[in-house]
Amino acid sequence: MGMVSEDAINQFSALMEEVEEPLKKTFQNVHQGYPRETYTRFLKAREWNVQKAHKMLVDSLNWRVQNDIDNILTKPILPADLYRAVRDSQLIGVSGYSREGLPVYAIGVGQSSLDKASVHCYVQSHIQMNEYRDRVILPTQTKKHGRHISTCIKVLDMTGLKLSALSQIKLLTIISTIDDLNYPEKTSTYYVVNVPYVFSACWKVVKPLLQERTRKKVQVLSGSGRDELLQIMDYASLPHFCRKESGSSRHSGHGTENCYSLDHPFHQELYSYMKRQASVVEPVEPIKQGSFHVDLPEPAPEGAIIAETIESEMHKYHKQNAVDSLDKLKITDD
Template identity: 75%
Template sequence: MGVVSQDAIKELEARMKEVEEPLKITFQNVHQGYLVETLMRFLKAREWNVNKAHRMLVDCLNWRVQNEIDNILAKPIVPTDLYRAVRDSQLIGVSGYSREGLPVFAIGVGLSTFDKASVHYYVQSHIQINEYRDRVILPSASKKYGRPITTCVKVLDMTGLKLSALNQIKLLTIISTIDDLNYPEKTNTYYIVNVPYIFSACWKVVKPLLQERTRKKVQVLQGCGRDELLKIMDYASLPHFCKREGSGSSRNSDNRNENCFSLDHPFHQELYNHIMQQSLTNEPDELIKQGSFHVDVPEPPADRTEIAKTIESEFNKFENGKRLSDSLNGLRINGA
């Protein structure tokens, strides 16, 4: 780390000591004792500009206080059937750890439908997973490996990606905006697997729009990515959709304990039990009520909006091309 970087960290740390008490309290939940690493994340997100990083961090803390994010792990999605429906349509889970101790998050991008609950439940669930990662999983991994572990790796499965994904762009933009502004630089590498043609076409035009540090994190792998992923993790930690070449992804698996998207997977069982226990500890005399936890969503930055519009445009081009191809095929068949 260069002298300039160290000076930036020291200056940002000095500024954070001056924030008001409510922000200091929530800041502890953000850094979990790894102050320098947290300051570095926000500085990286703002190209090491101290003023911009300070503004970003203070805005993040205000967002946490105003939306009671510190208490979100005590707000279960109930009944359990509703939460299972969220899990079945928002495909995300933890399959294991890399050899360096980073948790491996698996995300079923292509087959997530986000059609079993309101937007608020999906946003609530996403933030809960973020908070559980940052407050439980990463501190536990840091303790186990004897060094700060503050990031994860993500394996994105594109199996089943269709034009209907256009309906999800608004929700995905909301989620990615929350991550960009409040959980920056938490992902070490994005591995993209089971890539269909429609993704490849979009990637060509979206890639130049990404910031350089983001582009460097993205690796598009051949097939299910098994061979490449085995270089950084053991077979047992591979997401279920990477364990057999050509197997693709599925919402269901013969072994539900292996399907890291399923509510029956140990990760989701531990997460849900943690949230239920926290809710009883915080409000022992109150019945757990059904209802989503509403969170204010900040406006997406201009570059995020441009990326969403570009994806939508490419999907529409693909759809129009497909319609033309179908029409031509129909003419050939009828004229045969």
Template identity: 70%
Template sequence: MGADSEDAVKQLSLLMEQVETPLKRSFQNVHQGYPKETLMRFLKAREWNVSKAHKMIVDSLNWRIQNEIDSVLERPIVPVDLYRSIRDSQLVGLSGYTKEGLPVFAIGVGHSTYDKASVHYYVQSHIQINEYRDRIILPRLSQQFGRPVTSCVKVLDMTGLKLSALSQIKMLTSISTVDDLNYPEKTETYYVVNVPYIFSACWKVVKPLLQERTKKKVKVLSGCGRDELLKIMDYSSLPHFCRREGSGSSKHSSSDVDNCFSLDHPFHKELYGHIKEQASHRELIKMGSLHVSIPEPDPNDAKIVEVIQAEFQKMGEQDGSTNGHKD
């Protein structure tokens, strides 16, 4: 880190000392003993502009307080059958760790349908995974390695991506906006695997719109990406959909214990067990979904969504004219 970066961290640290007590308390949940690394994440997200990073972090802390994010790990999604339905339609899980000790989160983009519950439950579930990662998994790894471990890698499986995914763009935009504004710079690298034509076509038009920092993070791998991913992780940490070429659907391949999307996978059992245990310590458990306010997306991100929508529609029209129907 250069002298300018060090100076920016010091300036932001001084500004954070002046925020109100409730924000300071929430900030402790965010930094988990690593305030400097946390400030650096927000600074990176705002190109090292101290005033913009300060506004971003204060806005994020206010969002946490207004939406009770600090107690989200005490709010189980019940009954368990509803939570199982969410896990079956919002495909995400922890498959293992890289050789450097970063958590590997797998996401089944193509087969996630988001059609078994309200948007509020899906956003709540996503935030709970984020908070469990940041408050339980990463501090545990930091302690284990004796150094700050503050980020993860994500493997995105595009198997099954269809034009009908256009209907899920609002949901995905909500989730990505929550991440961009409140969990910045938490992902070191996005590995994209099992790529169909529809993704390649969209990536071609979206890539030029991305910030250079984001572009460098995205690596589109050939096939299931197994050989490339084995350079950074052991076979046991590979997501189930990367374990062999032609393994097919990320949703149904492999057993439930191997399938990191399944509620029966050790990660999800541990996560859900933790939330239920935390809830049992509260006298009053609020039932129902957590209604989180979704911040307004960055104008550049909104533009990217428009481009994706336009590209999907264009492909749908082409498909309709050649096949006589749309996907």
């Protein structure tokens, strides 16, 4: 595979020499001085098919130009109360770093309501965190550790996952599609913790639908996953919901400990960074309030099938739960 990979990267690089200047400019923001590694990411996402990987990257660069993604970090969500509402309902943050220097993203899948702002606000916030990761956090870690760091770790907290989560599937599929098409191979491992039975039931059915390279990245841990995660990161970098043997609390800990909170250092740094960038770009005009609209992609067929499967399995699970509850009630009455 080594020779094939080298040949594929060289072919890819030659093709990229022919793209137009606007795409070359935005490509610099994508590769951050490491074009070869970027070619490798897109090749992996297309099973080392050079033509498909080239089309994927060019499509992504066109998306960036058409949606002004290069300037998205100059467009903070305003007013601050709206951004706080986004942070309180789209539970995600950086809790620290692994011992290898990879940023640790904590995501409250089960308790994110995604109902306090528009779809565009949530999409904008997600892309901003992606861009901040790729343009600020990862280059900083690369410099600090003296080697290229291009991926992160994600810890997914499933506490509170229930039928109401189905209302979020459309938005989550949009966000997942944006990541798949434009930020491939940016997560090295997904650790899933605080798993309720409903997730286990869905996972058994969804797992075979995932591509093999994605399946290999997912590790479902027991309880809060604390002991396993401490093997790759220090206690200070554990997400707040992993610091106990089991269980979680949406707002556990103070603002500086709860990495979802706008008061956490990560979100304070990110928000301050965007406001500074905005003041540099538009020092005279007031910064516009409201969300920055990005074209929302159509989910890939595989993504749509996975979303439908999850929806079906959750309905089945809750329907069976309702039947079991009725049976218990009848037994009690008898």
